[in-house]
Amino acid sequence: MQLRSMFTGYNYINFKMLVSISGFISGQMIQLLYEKII
Incomplete structure (x- = not known):
């Protein structure tokens, strides 16, 4: 779960x-x- 939240945060930063x-x-x-x- 921790890795998944880190991955979504990374995608969010890339999207921004x-x-x-x-x-x-x-x-x-x-x-x-x-x-x-x-």
Whole structure:
């Protein structure tokens, strides 16, 4: 049970990192598009 909770915690951290990285990339893309429009 201890190992399983550690594994789910690790997956949760990886998921949060993926979400923040994808959010950052999409933010950069939106900024580039916004600059091209203006």
